[in-house]
Amino acid sequence: MLPHPYTVRQVHRETHDTFTLDLEPLDGDTPPFAPGQFNMLYMYGVGEVPISISGNPADSRTLMHTTREVGSVTRVMRTLQRGDTLGVRGPFGTHWPVLDSEGSDVVIACGGIGLAPLRPALYQILAHREQFGKVVLLYGTRTPNDILFQREIQKWRAQFDLEIYVTVDRAMGNWRGNVGVVTTLIPKAPFDPINTVALVCGPEVMMRFTVQELRKRGVDERNIYLSMERNMKCGIGCCGHCQYGPDLVCRDGPVFRFDHLEPLFGAWEV
Amino acid sequence: METLRPILEQHPFLKGLAPEYIELLTGCAANVRFKEGEYLFREGKKADQFFILRGGRVSLETYAPGRGTILIQTVGEDEVLGWSWLIRPYKWSFDGRALEMTRAISLDARCLRDKCAEDHNLGYEFMQRFADVMVQRLRATHLQLIDMYQGAPRK
Numbered sequence: 001m002l003p004h005p006y007t008v009r010q011v012h013r014e015t016h017d018t019f020t021l022d023l024e025p026l027d028g029d030t031p032p033f034a035p036g037q038f039n040m041l042y043m044y045g046v047g048e049v050p051i052s053i054s055g056n057p058a059d060s061r062t063l064m065h066t067t068r069e070v071g072s073v074t075r076v077m078r079t080l081q082r083g084d085t086l087g088v089r090g091p092f093g094t095h096w097p098v099l100d101s102e103g104s105d106v107v108i109a110c111g112g113i114g115l116a117p118l119r120p121a122l123y124q125i126l127a128h129r130e131q132f133g134k135v136v137l138l139y140g141t142r143t144p145n146d147i148l149f150q151r152e153i154q155k156w157r158a159q160f161d162l163e164i165y166v167t168v169d170r171a172m173g174n175w176r177g178n179v180g181v182v183t184t185l186i187p188k189a190p191f192d193p194i195n196t197v198a199l200v201c202g203p204e205v206m207m208r209f210t211v212q213e214l215r216k217r218g219v220d221e222r223n224i225y226l227s228m229e230r231n232m233k234c235g236i237g238c239c240g241h242c243q244y245g246p247d248l249v250c251r252d253g254p255v256f257r258f259d260h261l262e263p264l265f266g267a268w269e270v
Numbered sequence: 271m272e273t274l275r276p277i278l279e280q281h282p283f284l285k286g287l288a289p290e291y292i293e294l295l296t297g298c299a300a301n302v303r304f305k306e307g308e309y310l311f312r313e314g315k316k317a318d319q320f321f322i323l324r325g326g327r328v329s330l331e332t333y334a335p336g337r338g339t340i341l342i343q344t345v346g347e348d349e350v351l352g353w354s355w356l357i358r359p360y361k362w363s364f365d366g367r368a369l370e371m372t373r374a375i376s377l378d379a380r381c382l383r384d385k386c387a388e389d390h391n392l393g394y395e396f397m398q399r400f401a402d403v404m405v406q407r408l409r410a411t412h413l414q415l416i417d418m419y420q421g422a423p424r425k
Contacts, residue, residue: 112419142419169414173339176369179329180343181413184406188348206418 001236003042003087004028008080009062014148018113019078020054020066023088030063034095035120036227036255040235041065042087047073050232050250052117053091057124063088066116066148092235094255096121096225101197105133107189107219109210111140111182111202115148117227117254118201122156129161136163136189140182140206143168144175163190182206186213193218201227208266211258224258226265274299274375281322281375283350283399291392294385298378304328304368310351311362317354319376323347326372330364343410344369353400355379356386 006023013019021041024030033039033053042048049071055064069078080086098106098121106125110118125135137156141147147166157164165185167178178185182202198214200207207226214224230242230249237251245264247253258265275296278284284292302321304310310321310328321328327346331339342364345351351374354362360379386393 140419142417146419167344169417169419171341172337173331173341175341178327178344178346179341181410181418183413184410188346203418203420205413205416209413209418 001089001234003040003048003089005085006063006088008082008084008086010082011080014066015146017070018066018068018148020064021077021080022055023063023065023086024061025063025088026085030060031091032060033057033063033091033120035098035124036095036117037091037093038117038232038235038254039063039065039088039090039092040232041073041077042089043073043076044085044087046076048087048089048233049073049077050092050235052227052254054116054119055123057120058127066113066119068113089235092232092250094253096199096227096255097197098124099128102128102131103133103195104223105136105191105196107136107138107191107196107198107214109138109182109186109198109200109202109214111206111210112142112146113148114200114202114206114227115139118199119149119152121199126162133195134163134191135161136191137165138182138185138189139164139166140185140202141166141168142170144171144177165189181209183209183213186210186217194220196223198224200224204229204266211265221259221262222257225255226258226261227254228256228261229254274301277324277375278322281324282348283322283403287395291395294392295377295382298381300376300378302374302376304372304374306368306370308368310366310368310372310374313362313365315362317352317360317362318379320350320352320355320379321366321374321376323349323351324373324375326374327369328372329367329369331367332364339365343407350400350403353404355383356396356400 005026009024010022038050038052040048041051051065051067054066069075108118156162167180171179196219200210228249232250233239233241235250237248242249273296325347329344330342
């Protein structure tokens with residue numbers, strides 16, 4: 001339960017309100033993690049927040065987290081500089097079924113900062129690319145200025161074995177990319193719905209409509225996985241803050257198979 | 271003589287349309303091409319045609335004084351563009367601008383409107399198909415308006 005001290009190696013400004021921290025442990029090695037898992041990041045004297053791991057699971061030297069400035073802790077976190085220290089507990093939670101999806105097409109559908117917890121899955125897929133069918137990334141954000149990991153997306157786009165579709169909700173006249181919500185990409189995306197595993201992450205309303213479109217296209221609900229957000233406090237299933245019906249998101253999630261969530265998914269209050 | 275009939279028959283928007291209606295559409299169809307930046311139509315002007323897109327992308331836009339051009343939606347290959355021709359007052363609701371070289375089939379709507387008035391089965395077919403398009407765009411607008419990315423999945 002005690003946080004391990006890590007030092008900030010680098011801070012990357014991703015967009016006007018998001019940033020990525022590269023961390024390295026002050027002692028010992030970075031513990032291994034699976035794509036989709038999260039850590040509790042502790043700003044000493046301020047508080048602790050759950051943040052998805054956004055780096056490469058094969059990189060044992062650096063631990064990366066991408067986050068948005070939304071609360072008191074992340075606002076202070078934003079002021080961190082190279083050499084500063086913070087505490088890390090984790091990794092916690094369930095993970096994307098990347099290696100179990102070998103032989104299938106994989107559709108990664110994400111909205112906003114939901115790309116961050118899916119980036120490790122993409123790294124893992126690319127490291128074993130020949131073992132998957134088509135790999136499609138569908139990514140939607142509010143505006144062109146909110147697109148995360150822009151350089152990396154450009155690099156992935158140049159690969160012949162990855163289909164990348166980015167769309168924004170609104171744009172001004174100089175934008176040459178797609179405009180429209182991420183769900184509009186699903187009917188046209190090149191994948192075989194019968195043999196597809198879909199990994200979905202974003203705000204719940206985005207995931208709700210994304211699941212609808214995936215099902216309409218013919219993807220089996222047992223092949224759809226979602227990462228849920230709840231107010232996680234302890235990370236180990238003790239405090240109950242993140243209860244979601246019979247589950248605790250920090251312990252039983254954040255990644256769930258859709259058919260497990262379905263009875264409660266979309267309910268106004270859980 | 272080669273006609274546009276096979277292209278119309280295979281287009282997803284017209285799939286399943288009775289052969290006599292495809293024949294009718296073929297008579298009103300013309301192959302068109304738009305260079306990058308060229309306007310297919312302008313907001314407020316008469317909507318006397320619609321487009322079956324074969325390649326390229328078109329941006330639906332509106333102009334807001336003081337803010338400039340706002341992009342509403344992008345429409346691309348295998349989609350249909352324009353329903354204003356079917357609904358009074360038959361005027362375009364947005365600008366349509368080619369984002370890249372765009373190939374399309376333009377359909378003369380003046381002729382089709384008359385045919386729809388004469389043959390209600392044809393009118394119903396078009397109404398149904400375009401109602402689908404309108405509903406899809408309305409749903410997309412709904413999602414845009416609720417700003418679904420506002421709630422971040424994690425801090």
